[in-house]
Amino acid sequence: MGCHQPTVRDFYSSSKTTPIPSKLKLRVTQACTEFCAVDGRAFDVITDDGFQNLAKVLFDAGRSLYKSSIEIKELLPHSTTVSRNVTRLYKEYKLHLVNICEQLNSFCLVVDQWKESYT
16 A cells, blocks of 8 residues: 555656745755855855856755755765866866857957955
8 A cells, every 4th residue: 555656746846936934944044144154255155156056956966865865975076076177167168168259250358356245
């Protein structure tokens, strides 16, 4: 009697968003606050595309492994791996940018000084 027949819903996620419980939202807010404070990050880093992509990938990884417990340190890459991947990613983006620039008739570069208004 304990057998579970898989359904389509078991294999595909819904596109509907689920309301976020306030306790979970509070825990995420606390973790983001600690991340910024402890690691000296800008407060608006959590709104950046890269951070949001990381959060989504980690969330999806946890959701796909919901029946098993994983150690987060085993999931996250070593800093050397990230460093090597940055070099690879740089080369990919450089090639893409060169291809775009080769098709341009003219362009203008503007160099702006970075500043963080929230810290």
